[in-house]
Amino acid sequence: FLLRTTSQPLADDKYAMFGKTLLSVAGLFRGGRLFWSSASRLGLLTIIMKLFFCPLMISWAITGATAVSKFPDTLSWNILSVSFYLTQIFLLIDTSIFAFGYLVESNALKSEIRSIEPTLLGWVVCLVCYPPFNSFAFRPFECIDFRVTSAYPAQIYVAASVLMTALWGVFAWASVALGFKASNLTNRGIVAKGPYRFSRHPAYTAKLMIWFIQFLVFGQLTLGLFIAFLVVYGMRAWTEERHLARDPAYQAYQKQVRWKCLPGVF
Incomplete structure (x- = not known):
């Protein structure tokens, strides 16, 4: 699940150092010591992260590509149908970019994973948003069972569908801006282009x-x-900022882009 090129010295290479840790485990039976370093820890957490997200993103990208490829034969040319079709394209763009991001690290692409979320809370609030955890993590909140049942004019539903499609477009735009650096829980270099010029958490x-x-x-x-x-997403934003703020480049970015979410509001 890993394609990678790097120019790092061996002692700083997270995968090499984690491999050294694994080799040192065998040495414990001969009276040796367990080798462990910050690079070993980063290597272990990165591998865990990739093992979780790679299968998800690849399967979603394949499923999305299959669905999108069938749409031209079944598409009805009305606003709601086109909005749905565009939404699926935007989701395919997102999952494809993230699948590539999880699979490939390259110094040439400036996509090396420099650090990974250091806290259990940061991992938990991220992982509960994905299968299989999201199938049960949100059930306690279903006790607040209020649901809007008002009937609106047809124009409202059409306008809402178009707005949602545009928002999915912003979501995909954020993924495109991340490019080769796209992945959860990681710092692979600070991105300040695309929608990240206006909001620190556009997606x-x-x-x-x-x-x-x-x-x-x-x-x-x-x-x-x-x-x-x-x-949950508020906590994801908070834990991500706490992690990334260890990087002076992100501190500068926070000063450059004031708004966490909606520009001019918050």
Whole structure:
């Protein structure tokens, strides 16, 4: 699951140092010592992260590509159908970019993983957003079972669908901006282009706005689930910033881009 080129000295190479740790385990039976270093830890956590996310993103990208390839034969040329089609394309763009990001590290592409989320909380709030954890992690919030059931004029539903599609476009734009550096829980260099010029968390903001529309207009989410998503993604943003702020480049970026979510608001 790893394609990689690097110019790092061997002592700083996280995978080489984790390999050295594994070799030292055998030496314990001969009275040796376990080798462990910060590079070993980074190597271990990076491998765990890749083992979790690589299969997910690759399978989603393949499934998305298959679905998108069939759409031209079944597409109805109306606003709702086209919006759905574009949404699937945007999701395919996102998963394809992230699949590549998890698979490939390259010094030439400036996509080396420099550090990884150091706290259990940061890992938990990230992983609960993905299968299999998201199938049960949000169930306690379903006790707040309020759901909007108001009927709106047809124009409202059309406008909401178009807005959601545009927000999925922003979501995909954020992934394109990350490019080769796309992956969760990591610092692979600070990105300050695309929508990251205006907001430090454009993808999370787009998702939360989509879920708010699904709750308020379409009644597809309960109030409890929307609150859960708001809390979890808020914590994801907070833990990510706490991690990335160890990098002076991110501290400079925070001064450059003031807004965490919506420019001019928050």
